[in-house]
Amino acid sequence: MVAERIVSLIASATEILCALGLRDRLVGVSHECDYPADVRGLPVLSEPKIDPGRPGGEIDGSVRALVREGLSVYRVKTDLLEQLRPDLVVTQDQCEVCAVSLRDVEAACAALARTDVRVCSLRPNVLDDVRADFRRVGEAAGVPERAADLVASFDARLAALAARTRGLARPRVALVEWLDPPMVAGGWMPELARLAGAEPVIVTAAERFRTVTWDEIGAADPDAVVLLPCGWAPDRTRAELADPSTAAAVRALRATRAGRTWVADGNAFFNRPGPRLADSAAILAAILHAGAFGAPPPAATAAPWGSR
Numbered sequence: 576m577v578a579e580r581i582v583s584l585i586a587s588a589t590e591i592l593c594a595l596g597l598r599d600r601l602v603g604v605s606h607e608c609d610y611p612a613d614v615r616g617l618p619v620l621s622e623p624k625i626d627p628g629r630p631g632g633e634i635d636g637s638v639r640a641l642v643r644e645g646l647s648v649y650r651v652k653t654d655l656l657e658q659l660r661p662d663l664v665v666t667q668d669q670c671e672v673c674a675v676s677l678r679d680v681e682a683a684c685a686a687l688a689r690t691d692v693r694v695c696s697l698r699p700n701v702l703d704d705v706r707a708d709f710r711r712v713g714e715a716a717g718v719p720e721r722a723a724d725l726v727a728s729f730d731a732r733l734a735a736l737a738a739r740t741r742g743l744a745r746p747r748v749a750l751v752e753w754l755d756p757p758m759v760a761g762g763w764m765p766e767l768a769r770l771a772g773a774e775p776v777i778v779t780a781a782e783r784f785r786t787v788t789w790d791e792i793g794a795a796d797p798d799a800v801v802l803l804p805c806g807w808a809p810d811r812t813r814a815e816l817a818d819p820s821t822a823a824a825v826r827a828l829r830a831t832r833a834g835r836t837w838v839a840d841g842n843a844f845f846n847r848p849g850p851r852l853a854d855s856a857a858i859l860a861a862i863l864h865a866g867a868f869g870a871p872p873p874a875a876t877a878a879p880w881g882s883r
Contacts, residue, residue: 577717578663578693582656584621584675588665588697589614590849591712595721602659605675606649607806610843610851618659620652621675631804631815632755649675651683663715667697699848701781702763706730708848725850732853733770736860739867740772746798746863748773749830752805752841754815757792757824758784760803763848771859773799789824799863800830802880803841809878812838816880831881837862839877 582603583589589608592601601614605621608614627634656664664684668677677696684692695715697708706726713722748768752760761782765775776795778785792800802825804812816822816838830836839845839862844855858876861868871877 576693578715580659580661580663581716582620582659582661582664583608584651584664584666584680585697586610587699587847587849588667588708588712590847590851591709591725592665592716594725594850595709595713595716595718597716597718600716602661603655618655620655620659621649622652623649627806630755630818631753649679651675651679653683653686656683657687661692663693663695665695665697665712665715667699697848700762702733702766702852705763705848705852709850729850729853733856736853736856737770740770740860740864743772743864743867745772745774746835747776747796748799748801748859748863749776749792749795749797750778750845751792751800751802752784752846754802754804754812754821755818756786757789758786759792760784760845763852764845767845767852767856767859770856771863773859773863789827793828797828797830798833799835799837800825800828801837801839801859801862801877803839803845805846806842808842809838809840809875812841813880822881826881834879836879836881837877838880840875844876 579600580602581592581600583592583601584605586605586607589604590610593611601617603618603620604614606619664680666675666677666680680694684694695711699705699708709725710722713719750760750764750768752758759777761778761784765779768775776797777787802812825831825836844851844858858872861872862877865871
């Protein structure tokens, strides 16, 4: 069945839809959808219940409190959803902290006057799940052949990168996706690290992120550290690193003292399970293997921190 009016309630799905050539069918997006740039003018159907401008530690505490109470972190604008009259809504049921939950989307759709709205829910935990999501969205939207092409191009890019890093020294890297408290990235991130020619520390398999301490990261003694908080661009991460206690903890790491701690764009790349995960792996390879990959990645995507 071909979908003519599509709402995406997660940024990665918006990127998948646009990569499938379906930008013209998008009629609404989430508050986090910002790529490609021309989706920013579309109606926004979700909003956070927590002020995202608060310090990271306060955000973490508020999110945990909501989750403990079984409450949602985001609101769906049901009235606007009714006005847009979608025939397909794409959401996720992988993480209630990352985007609107499947439960909330199903409740919002059940409240609509029309009853033929389909919901396509994504659940990416590893790279194979991301590939499956490309196919799932393509099937739901009626363009399965485009999804097959997207998977093929995605795999070709990752295979080419793996070939370039094969035989290089494999530094041990800590991928940190939150700063207060520190959390080490799981899911597809250990796979990205290995494709980029590195070995992940602390979280080494496809499990969920792990909350740790900076002392635990120091004890793991990674050769490199990449700070890529979920939902944050590099400027926001650097602002959070202005906190004296966090800055002192990160500066104490051997990787930082050696000039091997980087701030990367976790919002646009690493934590967004869409087509740009291939770019994320390339950025990571450029960070870790500067001699083999020539110029470092653009400062807007990743830059060293704390060596001075």
